[in-house]
Amino acid sequence: MLTLENLTITQGGFRLTADWQAKAGARIAVIGPSGAGKSTLLSVIGGFFAPQSGRVLWQGADITGLEPGARPITTVFQDQNLFPHLTIAQNLGLGISPNLRLTANDHARIETALDRTGLAGFGPRKPAQLSGGQQSRAALARALLRDKPVLVLDEPFAALGPALKAEMLGLVAELSHDSGATVLMVTHDPKDALAFAPLTCLVAGGAAHAPQPTADLLANPPPELAAYLG
Amino acid sequence: MADRAVTLIAAGLAAAVLLLLLAPLAALGLSTRSLALSEAELAALRFTLMQAALSAGLSVMLAVPVARALARRRFFGRDVLVATLGAPFILPVIVAVLGLLAVFGRAGWVNNGLALLGLPAFSIYGLQGVVLAHVFFNMPLAVRMILHGWQAIPAERFRLAASLGFTPAATLRHIEGPMLRAVLPGAALVIFVICLTSFAVALTLGGGPRATTVELAIYQALRFDFDLGAAARLALLQFALCAAAYAVATRISLPLGFGAGQGRTGGPPAPNGWRRGLDAVFITAAALFLALPLLAVVLNGVPGLRHLPASVWDAVLAAAVRSTLIALASTALALSAALVFALAAARGKGWPALAATLPLAASSLVLGTGLFLILQPLFRPADLALPVTMTINALLALPFAFRILLPETRTIYADYHRLGASLGMTGRAWLRWVVIPRLARPMGFAAGLVAALSMGDLGVIALFAGEGQATLPLLVQRLMGAYRLEAAASAALLLVLISFALFWAFDHWGRRYADA
Amino acid sequence: MRLIPFALAFSSVASVATAQTPVLNVLTYDSFTSEWGPGPAVEAAFEAVCACDLVFSAVGDGAELLARLQLEGARSDASVVLGLDTNLTAQATATGLFAPHGQTAGNDLPVPFADPNFLPYDWGYFAFVYDKTKLATPPTSFQELAASDLKVVIQDPRSSTPGLGLLLWVKAAYGDSATEIWAALADNIITVTPGWSESYGMFTAGEADMVLSYTTSPAYHLIAEDDATKAAAPFTEGHYMQVEVAGKLANAPQPELADQFLTFMGTDAFQSVIPTTNWMYPAHTPATGLPDGFDQMITPAKSLLMTADEAQSARTQALDEWLTALSR
Secondary structure (H helix, E strand, C coil): EEEEEEEEEEECCEEEEEEECCCCCEEEEEECCCCCCCCHHHHHHHHHCCCCCCEEECCCCCCEEEECCCCCEEECCCCCCCCCCHHHHHHCCCCCCCCCCCCHHHHHHHHHHHCCEEECCCCCCCHHCHHHHHHHHHHHHHHHHHHCCEEEECCCCCCCCHHHHHHHHHHHHHHHHHHHHEEEEECCCCHHHHHHHCCEEEEECCCCCEEHHHHHHHHCCCHHHHHHHH | CCCCCCCCHHHHHHHHHHHHHHHHHHHHCCCCCCCCCHHHHHHHHHHHHHHHHHHHHHHHHHHHHHHHHHHHHHCCCCHCCCCCCHHHHHHHHHHHHHHHHHCCCCCCHHHHHHCCCCCCCCCCCHHHHHHHHHHHHHHHHHHHHHHHHHHCCCCHHHHHHHCCCCCHHHHHHHHHHHHHHHHHHHHHHHHHHHHHHHCCHHHHHHHHHHHHHHHHHHHHHHHHHCCCHHHHHHHHHHHHHHHHHHHHHHCCCCCCCCCCCCCCCCCCCCCCCCCHHHHHHHHHHHHHHHHHHHHHHHHHHHHHHHHCCHHHHHHHHHHHHHHHHHHHHHHHHHHHHHHHHHHHHHHHCCCHHCCCCCHHCHHHHHHHHHHHHCCCCCCCCHHHHHHHCCCCHHHHHHHHHHHHHHHHHHHHHHHHHHHHHHCCCCHHHHHHHHHHHHHHHHHHHHHHHHHHHHCCCCCCHHHHHHCCCCCCCHCCCCCHHHCCCHHHHHHHHHHHHHHHHHHHHHHHHHHHHCCC | CHHHHHHHHHHHHHHHHHHHHHEEEEEEEEECCCCCCHHHHHHHHHHHCCCEEEEEEEEECCHHHHHHHHHHHCCCCCCCEEEEEECCCCHHHCCCEEEEECCCCCCCCCCCCCCCCCCEEEEEEEEEEEEECCCCCCCCCCCHHHHHHCCEEEEEHHHHHHHHHHHHHHHHHHHHHHHHHHHHHHEEEEEECCCCCHHHHHHHCCCCEEEECCCCCCHHHHHHHCCCCCCEEEECCCCEEEEEEEEEEEEEEEEHHHHHHHHHHHHHHHHHHCCCCCEEEEEECCCCCCCCCCCHCCCCEEEECCCCCHHHHHHHHHHHHHHHHHCC
């Protein structure tokens, strides 16, 4: 269970509140107008930004004060998911051991993760030698290796074409289904939300609302969402 | 990333730096009773500020087109030229001055050429000579710093510019301009402060007491008047000037916000046509301006090498080993400190940058004298010669290392801090797998510069050195003092070669490592 | 790297502990102790007779020597200070750090010289040195130099002992008219260097027609390099002398050895080394006379030398005049 308890997030004149829970294994789309605070909400959950008040809990344990890396969470960012000077295998290895002390078994796991994400043989390459889609796959492969119960995706596929994006969402669904991970994913596209997330959290009007069934929400959108959907 | 630990270590280091800089002033009996400057001191202050501002401005202005030409052109010998850019900066002052005089002096090549053409002679003695020498020393440093700036612009930005059909002027305005705005104030600040403490160059090429700098006034206070308080007061004035210059540079400088690329480098696009010709002119002019005095140093030194007596070789070799060891230790110290300051500064703190800049304004004479006063009651000065020299060299080289590391450290922080944090990379893992590989190029350059600078410095060891502890620069001075000018020129050439070899080895490592 | 000084310190401690050899510390300037200075020969000769270990520690030049003494005060571990000149001895005496030397032997200086605290070991005349192949008729006075187009390079009195010597030379020769001489010389002085080495280096590189140095400088070129092209120009005003002295510190850890050293300083073993290492005249002409080549050096018509007190009271005003004249 992921709990956002009386969260108040302020940044300059910006203010956002959130107070809800999500079951373990839930797949939640985070949707809302630009600048409403979707990424900020995910930053607070991921540990990159401290809330003004309130707590973030996982399975009842308070994780608000933990460093990002110490949280039971993997974040995949919009960009900068890979270190350009390290090979793909090394980038993945960081998901197992942040100081890259890897055993033979670890290397085997990296190969498996590359296989599962369709990147077999790409281990020795540098990120610049990969296409955008392949880079996203590598980021997901690392998330797989980190094996954290919560996966936070901050629009990592925004730059990909529709077919590639659909493929990636399928991959995320498949991986999270296998691992049972809770997924929060920012998206701009209601079709993505419908295809991928049974639940959707609307971020608008200074609040991140409790997740509701995606289909219902999109069928009867509240005014802010209706305006956004156009 | 253990932010707090980095900040704490940096704070401790900053305190140590301040203590090292200010304790000697206190030991000299600084009293704030009278901070008013005499007429002569005011004149020295005016001249100091004028020559430093001119030198810094000119060095940076000339460095921009040269750095751009080097960033966007590939030609045979480019790597050698880029490496050689470090050379003038690491020359011992007297060696460099004699090299410059061989080219620009009364009997120099330029004036011989002018005379052949029936043109009036150029006099190097005066403000123009001081500025010329300072530009010779510092312009290459500025070129390297600005070149790093150009190389740090992700290739994606230039491709975006190309896809939008940017003219070179638009590229300059939108991409290169912001980079220059971020890099130039720092480069100009460093050069301005270096020139603030100039003394031998200013006096020798300035043509006489008109060219009295604050540092020479300090010399007079310590050596002629034996007024320690006055020396401390003037040293404090230098720190104040440095702090003021720092404040100005910080106001002007804007942080860079390019975002990260894919680590592709390729430099800016290389337009053809007249711009190509102009680049060639800039590169050739800069190369000649730097190479001719260096060539003179080599020509001065080579003839003596053949009949350098065995005793001189022995002394030179022993001194060379000693100097090299000091240089390596100083480099390790300075680079570690610079890295800590750069990491702390990249987190948005202002004080680490100031602490890492102030040593530039330190008068090595005041520093040495003050430390001597502090340490002499407790130790035999000669016993401390090497540790003191190492520490002081590291302290005086810290600002350069810091300035060189800072821009790239900032970029790393902005681009990868979140990613590193999300992966739980802390302390050593972050340093080893992210900071050091991404900083390799500037670290190599900084290490080379610091090592070479430490080879050349003799300000402090002269005060502490005992029997049989001569460093190579001190040996050069001794040879000159004993009329052995030819042998001195040869020993100086060896000094330059060793300095340059050290510089080249580190710099090359950094560039190789970064390209791998 | 720390190992080196520690090892040195350790080895000297060890030798003291085993052999009980007393150590005589002599504080001097750099070019005295260098491989090419008198230091090594003097050390060998004195250690042969003193049953002691003679250790030189060196600083840059005479002016720095005085500054160093003032910094160290009574804590100095030196027993003898060697290398001050008479332009600095008044200040040195005023520190109260020196003890009377008590030596009675005279000296061969061209002017009478005696100081209760300081004994001369060598001396020379300041002079402008030129290249005979480039300058056929050198100026014969400051006035002639000032009237000529010749370019000279001199040293800054604030940082160099010869520089200070020149200041007092002009003052001793011209008194209250010194300012006019400096004003007239201003356009002949291409530049002023911090120390003697830079000036001499510029002169040999051809940057200047003449350089402020010593009448004995050509002896180096003649004897060591077999080069007879350098000469010193005799000036009709006379030449100011530099008299280099040594003294015993009142707090000398080794007062007897210090006395022995000062006595030794007047002997041929010390004095005969001076001409071809320090390139100055020995204070006592050795029995064997001066080396060949010294006879070709010019002998000034008149020797100028201010007493220590005169030099002390003249120098601040002379510096002001110099700064004013050359800053225009």
